[in-house]
Amino acid sequence: MTNKTTSLLVRALLEMSEAHSSKVIRGNTKRANIRNMGSFGALAARRASLPLYSATSISIPSRSFSFINLAAPISTRRMEYTECRTLGFTPEQMYDVVASVDQYQHFVPWCKKSRVFKGQNGDMRAALVIGFPPIVESYTSEVTVVPNHQVRAVCTDGSLFSHLETLWRFAPGAKDSPGSCKVDFCVSFEFRSLVHSQLASVFFDEVVKQMVSAFESRAATLYRSQQDVLLRRRST
Known part of the structure; x- marks a missing residue:
């Protein structure tokens, strides 16, 4: 087998x-060692299945994808992706979407299963299964949160990653854009095997590039009606 x-x-x-x-x-x-992407154009076709929604036209992405330690063997190469955007949802709303790890299987790209286990001391572990053919793997992460401000997940067990850490931060948007928030997203990862590292250059970078948009679409699904009511109130 x-x-x-x-x-x-x-x-x-x-x-x-x-x-x-x-x-x-x-x-x-x-291919450059560092790629900076400030436009959605190159990704629009790939994200056709992820309709975007924003209560206000203020979503301004700032993205970067860095390949770290390029002189190191490819099997130990660590990669990092960062993105900063202003979205038309409150910090509390975006925090709730990101912190609901058990719901990831319903909207996060390539997430097949997601379960959350909470300990008596309030700690939280997430068991996830991801699949992008021909890879289907499971891993466990420890999740720590600062309510309405931050969600951090660190992989602690799995055969796919030797390192995986994601960090989300949320802050209120500009004063002239009430109901918005600034979202900072960062993920760093390193695969255990040479084959997985090679496949990552084709698949996994596309996965992480879609992450923020997937969570924005999820927020739209959950809070669209609330945002529509708020917009109507502002216009009257």
Whole structure:
């Protein structure tokens, strides 16, 4: 079974590497060590299944994707992605969406299952299953929160990651935009195996790029009616 799984991973890796190389040659582009993305254009087609909603037209993304320790062997390469956006929801609303880890399976890209276990001392552990073919893996994270301000999750057990940490911070938006908030999102990760590291360059970077938009869409689903009422009150 292990040999069969490894064979599938290697075959998928070779196919994706060839496709990626052909794309780079056709476009005559070079991948930079650090990529800064301030536009949704390149991702619009990929996010067609994630309708965006904002009560006010103030969503201004600022993103960066950094590959750290490029001189190190690829099996130990750590990657980090950060994004900062202003969204048309309150800090309390966005915090509630992010802190509801047990609901991730319903809207987070490639999250297949999500369960939360709470200890007697108030600590929280999250068991997640993620899948982006040919990888389907489970892992456990310790989740700590500062209500309405911060959610932090650190992977403590799993065969896929040697390191995985996500951090969300929420703050009120500008004074002239009541009901909005500033969201800072950061994720750093490192895969255990060479094959998974190679696959990450094709899949996982796309996963994390969609994260903030997925949570914004979730907030829209939960709070759209409330925001519509607020907008109508402002216009009268």
